[in-house]
Amino acid sequence: MSRAPEPFTADDYQARMDRAARTAADAGLAGLLVAPGPDLVWLTGYQPPAATERLTALVLVPGQDPVLVVPALEAPDAARSAGAPALTLRDWTDGNDPYAATASLLGTSGRFGISDNAWALHLLRIQSTLPDTSYVSLTEALPMLRAVKDAAELERLAAAGAAADATYEEIKKVPFAGRREIDLAGDLADLLRRFGHSQVDFTVVGSGPNGANPHHEAGERVIERGDMVVLDFGGLMHGYGSDTSRTVHVGEPGVAEQRVHDIVREAQEAGVRAVRPGVACQEVDRVARAVIADAGYGDFFIHRTGHGIGVTTHEPPYMIEGEEQPLVPGMCFSVEPGIYLPGRFGVRIEDIVTVTGDGGRRLNDTAREMAIVH
Template sequence: MNTTDPTPSAPFTSADYAARMRRAVAEATRAGLDGLLVMPGPELVWLTGYRPTAITERLTVLVLAADHEPTLVVPALERPDAEGATAAPGLMIVDWADGEDPFARAGALIRADATLGISDSAWAMHLLGLQDAVPGTSYLSLTQSLPMLRAVKDAAELARLEAAGAAADATYEQILGVRFAGRRETEVAADLARLLREFGHEQVDFTVVGSGPNGANPHHEAGERTIEVGDAVVLDFGGLMHGYGSDTSRTVCVGEPRPEIRDVHEIVRLAQQAGVDAVQPGVACQEIDRAARAVISDAGYGDRFIHRTGHGIGTTTHEPPYMIEGEEQPLVPGMCFSVEPGIYLAGRFGVRIEDIVTVTDTGARRFNNTERDLRIVE
């Protein structure tokens, strides 16, 4: 039964979108950019509320710059949808018809020598078309030029992430009662997807079920392997709820675990706790990775922890900031990211434990609160 509230605390308002566009322009200016070109994808939704019903070869681009009003360039046949979905005051909509040159229409809004940030999701044909239309322009990806644009969440965004985390927790509690032994990984993955939707997710992005030796592959997709008694099983699942992401991992054991599985699981549990405990405003992202990694290295498994400790989450399930060595970006209250250390023993089993946390004024608050001790399933 669905025990979570599928209704977000408050809808985003036209003032929210207007403030985000102003913030984007201000941050672009501070970064030395002359403007931003935002294509269909998470940034466009975050800035305007508009998500095109179909991503096609037809150019759609939001042009943001300090010297003119925000302007959304859309195909004429999609203008009614754009007008109905966008509510930001001051947003102009310019359309172009099939047979016209969309790049000339968008290029009229761009200065000839401009340096622009552009969505990572931009099609190459659109970027090349803009370069031809406005010679002398140069472009940087948004991840490269403004990696922290969406990193700090406001209260309404935090409420959505918290609700998504609670729905993922409810999914985990329910999956513990499902039979594992004798079933294929794909069958358990289907149960996870069904439960995520029952608890309010509109989109399921991944349902990793890594049993036995498959658990030693961090990105294993659920396969046709039959789960056996004695297997450690890595469960990693999430998606979007109210447009914001969930992502949690727990490792369970089918029947009584052998001592090695218990020992490795406890090391990972302590590493995950160390990573969460390291979260403080002003601390560099890499310190979260160092804290978790030190526990695993001290236990003799340093070479078996083969990925970063965490990634940001918001309107996508993977986004900046990243908890990885070399990332010196300081943590700021409102940032949200995963803390997910793991140990992977090739050909045998793996263990990963993951929570989403947000930075507060005094430390970290978890959005995932299910038990982290090793749970036994049938």
Template structure:
């Protein structure tokens, strides 16, 4: 690599890690909670109940320090101000959350019935959307205390709750994508041949951290036949000359996700390997070009799948074309047959078709894309052509 190219790569990594977004304010969280309450009312529900997990982080900025069996529950309703029921011993942490000023804290001490504490804030005959991360014992406790209530899945009832990002969220996702790109630009410079998958995966994790990620969620390194397993966990296989290697990696930067995949080859590829890679690249490009407001999510999947099926590999494309991304790396919407939710400006999701030939190799190419007013925009901009590595 030339010194100029090396300098450009270092500059990109520095730029990605240097991005420091303004923190979300209590007003930001107040608006999110109000929007959730309105959406629930519009859906004919009496409110939203949110336990610790990504929905609670998105709506309040509060992330409990550890998983606990004690009830923590955000209650949102169009009929009252937001209330967070929280154990007394964890109340100081909740009070420091950025969104705390936008809600009322109601704490309870050990020895009290937490469901009885939460009950006055729920309509005794109401139907509520419950976050998917709610523990079964808490839902059962609420049902026992308020037998007239009923519950539905938050994702099923309000799939758009976190799907459309505002400008500040888009900026975070774009920076996360740039940081992941910086990691990819560096990993293709290292030696692959003769090294274990776990060694390359560890190097990818280090590069993600250096580019500004505070959390690394996954570093898939699928070499040779392992590449035919889409979620292969890096193992002790030694990467060899002639291997195709699927790289899929991401995590959280400034609280928002990155997720990108590229497929590289150790040494020159065969004609068949190049052809399969070209088919996946064409499918990924066609699916990206299909992105625009108003089309159903399933259309993105259909476009990618048509290219791969037309090339004779339809049965070897074994997963959905994409998933949403935000405060987690996988969330609604999903680009899959049967998902009729129309695309809306501000939605962000992956476009990641693949072909997997069992016992031989796999290919996947993935970018994070956001819907704009007239099409789509990629947050990953590294070359999608197959890179040849040592």
């Protein structure tokens, strides 16, 4: 198990909030409203109670100190968060109007970015209080806000990747044949936690024909000898994500299965080789997709080649046709081409890759050749 990294400091969170405010201004926004969720955690270190329905919002307006509007009964927890020294807390009590308090921080007009997972109830009440304001989702307005990771974030992502690798090495040792998919999924979850994950987000086990569904939920199907099995698993460790996929075979594979696996492995390698600063995200998708299309399986690669990863396991940037955002050192994302043959089997191989000064570096190091399990 890796050592715990040094915690982020108030200065780290202050720098993030300052950068977010500057980025908002550069995008022509009057400011940002950040509701509970991954953006708030990344900017302040504060994670409110999951069940709260009370308005909580970070207000970032260029040229003003950041303010966290928070229910009074939750203010003590907010005051203990790592980013609290960089924040002004404005609490409100039940029976008072939190929307007026929030609106007073925004001015009377302007276009604001708002985090994607904000409650519609809260947004509509603020907008009714300030009818001359308008709002755009943070992902639409500032898609790259969290995309470029600093050294401390990369350390956490590398540790999460190493834990996922250790999980894969161990899962290959357990019996597959004669067990249900959900049994293997439980093993994967237990191993991720054993190797340091605090949160398990997904454990895909797609055996035989179920592997042709990229997001198959592990079920009651009993894995048989002769099955191809797609394994895709990940979660959060030290607040940052892991996500890796490998495809194994129960016993010796057939010629067609081996060929499809080899094609996906070649496509994945091509996608990783394409990673370097200045290359458009869509180029990674194009390069990997071309390998599969040239082999005659283009119609069976049915999803994007990759997604960003950080404090969530899916976030911008996306490796997909039409995404012209250039790669920048510090970006982290998956490269995960696949082939899915309905009624037969599927194959996917996935690594997390970070952009370096002159190329890309994998954060997953397990073998990509097809593993034989029992």
